Amino acid sequence: MNRIATSLAMAAAILILSGGAGTAETITHFPAAENEAGEGETGDLVIASVTDLDFMRPLIAAFQDTNPGMSVTYIEDTSNILDASVSRACADRRFFADLVISSSIAQQVRLVNSGCAREIESPVLESLPDWAQWRGELIGLTYEPAVMVYNKAAFATAGPPRSRFDLIDLMRQSGSLNARIATYDIEDSGVGYLFAFQDSTEASTWGRLIEGFGRNSVATFCCSADIIDRVADGRAHIGYNVLGSYAQSRADKDPRIGVILPTDYTLVLARAGYIPREARDANAARAFLELALSDRGRTILDGETRLLTPLSGADALARLGGDEEPAFRPIPLTPALLVSLDQAKRARFLSQWRKSVTLPLP
Numbered sequence: 001m002n003r004i005a006t007s008l009a010m011a012a013a014i015l016i017l018s019g020g021a022g023t024a025e026t027i028t029h030f031p032a033a034e035n036e037a038g039e040g041e042t043g044d045l046v047i048a049s050v051t052d053l054d055f056m057r058p059l060i061a062a063f064q065d066t067n068p069g070m071s072v073t074y075i076e077d078t079s080n081i082l083d084a085s086v087s088r089a090c091a092d093r094r095f096f097a098d099l100v101i102s103s104s105i106a107q108q109v110r111l112v113n114s115g116c117a118r119e120i121e122s123p124v125l126e127s128l129p130d131w132a133q134w135r136g137e138l139i140g141l142t143y144e145p146a147v148m149v150y151n152k153a154a155f156a157t158a159g160p161p162r163s164r165f166d167l168i169d170l171m172r173q174s175g176s177l178n179a180r181i182a183t184y185d186i187e188d189s190g191v192g193y194l195f196a197f198q199d200s201t202e203a204s205t206w207g208r209l210i211e212g213f214g215r216n217s218v219a220t221f222c223c224s225a226d227i228i229d230r231v232a233d234g235r236a237h238i239g240y241n242v243l244g245s246y247a248q249s250r251a252d253k254d255p256r257i258g259v260i261l262p263t264d265y266t267l268v269l270a271r272a273g274y275i276p277r278e279a280r281d282a283n284a285a286r287a288f289l290e291l292a293l294s295d296r297g298r299t300i301l302d303g304e305t306r307l308l309t310p311l312s313g314a315d316a317l318a319r320l321g322g323d324e325e326p327a328f329r330p331i332p333l334t335p336a337l338l339v340s341l342d343q344a345k346r347a348r349f350l351s352q353w354r355k356s357v358t359l360p361l362p
Contacts, residue, residue: 025077028053030060033068042069045284048086048097050079050104050190051271052225055245055307058300063288070284078222079104079190083111086276090116094278099285101141101273103243104190106337108272112138113335117274118282124290131332132270132310138333140270141292142245142301143313145328146195148260149231149239149247154180155258160238163264164205167238171212178216182227182236185220187350191269192220195241197340197349198267198331205264210356213240218357232256243269244317248306261317261326268317268330270310 032042045063049056053076060072077085079102089096090111102108111117117137125133132140148167150160161167171177184192200206219236221227224246230236232254239247244259251257273292275285291297293309301307308316314328331337339345 025081026053026075028074028076030064030072030074032071033064042067043281043284044071044073045099045281045288046073046075046097047099047101047285047288048075048077048082049101050077050082051101052076052246055249055305058303058305059288059292059297062296062300063291066291067284067287078188079107080188083107083190086111086116090114090277095276095280096278097276098279098281099273099275099288101271102190103144103269103271104194105140105269105272105331105333106194106340107190108138108274109134109333109335109337110341112274113338116277118277118279120275120286120289122286122290124293127293128310129330131330131334134333138272138274139289139293140272140310140333141289141307142269142271143308143310143317143330144269144271145244145261145317145326146241146267146269147244147247148262149228149242149251150258150260151231151234151237152256152258154234154237160258160260162260163262164203164209165264167240168205168208168212171216175216177237179219180235180237181213181216181218181240182230182238183213183218183220183240183242184227185222186353188222191243192241193346194269194331194337194340195267196353199241200349202265202267202329207356210353213357220357228257241267245306245308249304252304252306263326265329266317266326268313268328270330270333271307272333 053074064070064072075097082102083104086096086100112134119136120139125136128139161170186193186196224243227239227242228247228250231239247259251259273289275282279285298309298312301309302312302316
């Protein structure tokens with residue numbers, strides 16, 4: 001069996017082990033190039049992630065350019081399903097992926113604290129700020145703000161809200177935003193739940209904000225792309241707490257969309273990666289992480305993907321903030337995130353959300 005056939009068979013096995021058809025949203029295989037020079041790593045690197053493949057393609061291509069003997073299998077899924085899959089694999093002590101990357105960082109910290117990861121053992125850890133790593137096993141790869149996205153035509157006269165205070169005031173007005181606000185379904189989206197929970201601890205405006213969502217019949221969705229699509233075509237005028245990487249990348253190509261870094265504070269997420277305890281190719285996984293934070297990787301992440309990195313993201317975002325500099329608040333990779341996953345606290349939080357926010361179909 002040749003290398004490509006072996007890798008495709010392994011991908012099919014991953015589907016079976018992860019719970020059968022429908023569990024993994026997409027599996028994409030990138031065959032190895034011919035490696036006559038014998039340079040770099042060889043083998044198959046399996047990455048499981050919630051990141052849209054289009055955002056990862058340039059990094060995968062750079063990795064294979066450096067390691068032409070490596071094929072890459074990319075498993076893409078939603079955060080909660082991915083977390084369930086990797087949690088089961090960890091509990092069963094079986095292989096699922098060589099590298100797990102997710103924006104749902106509370107779930108990532110829980111997995112690391114449960115002994116599901118191995119030490120990364122790389123000098124790249126020394127270059128990262130303390131908030132962007134945990135125990136030498138989990139590292140932040142990106143620097144992504146939670147932004148508001150707006151439809152430019154809808155705000156051509158008065159201009160969009162620049163802060164949560166502005167948004168609350170606008171929601172209290174004559175119904176201009178009724179059924180015109182979109183955000184994450186925080187019961188379905190791990191990153192949506194994380195941003196909402198962080199808002200509840202960071203902002204004195206939280207209660208008024210979700211009451212305003214309820215009065216204005218906010219619509220909720222699993223994913224950033226769904227929110228941004230509705231803002232672009234005018235079905236929604238505001239998208240709240242959208243991942244800035246997806247929003248800015250889309251706005252660069254779509255003149256209908258504007259992006260706001262809230263001036264009261266802007267949450268920042270570091271999409272985090274770890275190498276599972278049962279990884280088959282930890283060396284290749286480590287090489288991928290090191291590439292992402294190398295000069296070449298930073299050029300890719302700071303470029304058209306707009307994922308940015310913890311090493312350069314603050315300066316890059318400040319240039320997008322306009323006249324008033326945003327107050328960036330990175331979310332640290334620490335066990336403090338586990339509070340949001342406590343079952344009793346989560347149940348109370350979601351109950352408050354449901355009581356305040358109606359969830360109509362779009």
